[in-house]
Amino acid sequence: MNKYLAIDIGASSGRHILGWREDGELRTEEVYRFPNGVQEQDGHLIWDVEGLVNHVITGIGRAMAVCPDITSLSIDTWGVDYVLLRGEEPVMPCYAYRDSRTEAVIPKVHAQVPFSTLYRHTGCQFQPFNTIYQLCADKLAGRLEGVTGMLMLPEYLMYRLTGVQAREYTNATTTGLVNARTGAFDLEVTDALGLPRQLFPALSRPGTVLGPLKAEIARQVGGSCPVVLCATHDTGSAVEGIPMEGNEPYISSGTWSLLGVKTEKPLTDEGSEQANYSNEGGVGYNRYQKNIMGMWLVNSLQRELCPDTPFPALVKAAEESACDALIDANAPAFLAPESMKAAFDEATGGALHTLGDYFRCAYRSLALSYRDAIRELETNTGRRYEKLYIVGGGAKNHYLNDLTQQATGKQVIALPIEATALGNLKIQMEVES
Secondary structure, three states: OOEEEEEEEOOOEEEEEEEEEEOOEEEEEEEEEEEOOOEEEOOEEEEOHHHHHHHHHHHHHHHHHHOOOEEEEEEEEOOOOEEEEEOOEEEOOEEOOOOOOOOOOHHHHHHHOOHHHHHHHHOOOOOOOOHHHHHHHHHHHOOOOOOOEEEEHHHHHHHHHHOOOOOEHHHHOOOOOEOOOOOOEOHHHHHHOOOOHHHOOOOEOOOOEEEEOOHHHHHHHOOOOEEEOOOOEHHHHHHHOOOOOOOOOEEEEOOOEEEEEEEOOOOOOHHHHHOOOEEEEOOOOEEEEEEEOOHHHHHHHHHHHOOOOOHHHHHHHHHHOOOOOOOOOOOHHHOOOOOHHHHHHHHHOOOOOOHHHHHHHHHHHHHHHHHHHHHHHHHHHOOOOOEEEEEOHHHHOHHHHHHHHHHHOOEEEEEOOOHHHHHHHHHHHOOOO
């Protein structure tokens, strides 16, 4: 029986999941889980990349102990963030997308290439942390001098395992640097911004086999197997993992809520630009989707106000609250505030008093942002949808699901499954052995 290993790393945790087909069903077993999170260094937010590498290797060793003959493995993470290389040496630190270093750069980028031009080329929504702005910040800081390559985070992790550098399509489409029509890096845009061409080689598609584990890694983990590119942007894998009937909107609900739908081709019209929808790579289709702040709001409030209170108790408190205050869930003030409570207080004019008030406000605001995004999606695609699939950690929250169904008028189908890992596994299983 062939068994595959999906390594799915999110902004708050990572997991190693073995998967196999049995009696016509895809079965899974989690063999390793580890924490993740941004760290502060010299006034910036960064990722502990070496810590991630060590956890990846440790988890593979755990998987090999359970199943010595793994057929293949692959890694997915969030998008946007990357590691620069000078030869074989990484340029550290690896900045986290919530770091504020791009703020001063964005106007300069748009002065060189207006955002409307960027959108027509790439179809990528505006976010202050998009790779395009991060690279321009690197350029101004002199970090691109002598740089020979750039690998998105999952690509870098797989490079450390195999020694092979590859750039995977779905993750590249999160950068704001891929042409929406050609599916390749847009050298017209990169040249206009003075970014080195060597950072933007040909892209590889999900299903590409990189090669076996390096000998020293194989010795560490007690075995070897091929490493394969899945849809390395976690939302790309998550959409592959949804057991969807027909083509309906989805929300991949985690730190971010990614709300979108599959389309045959990118939509880069003015309505899509105004609604700030993104066009990202899927496995044989376009993902027309939008970032919404997601569980980051709720998790940040919980860490600050009541770290020892379990979420079921917080949901109950939200249900019992009668507070009607709302926030704009996508406002920049909530991206990386020093105090999430203070950000909520300012946005609501001090209308929140109890724990229940804060969490009711967060959940209701998210549901209404989903409603607004679906209205935009239906207008821009010219279609009406009946259902809304929700996967990821947020799918377990019955209160938010009920609010979402009421707000959107759609039949909410909540699937509390590891959709990202399932999609990662499915892509591996489709690779010819």
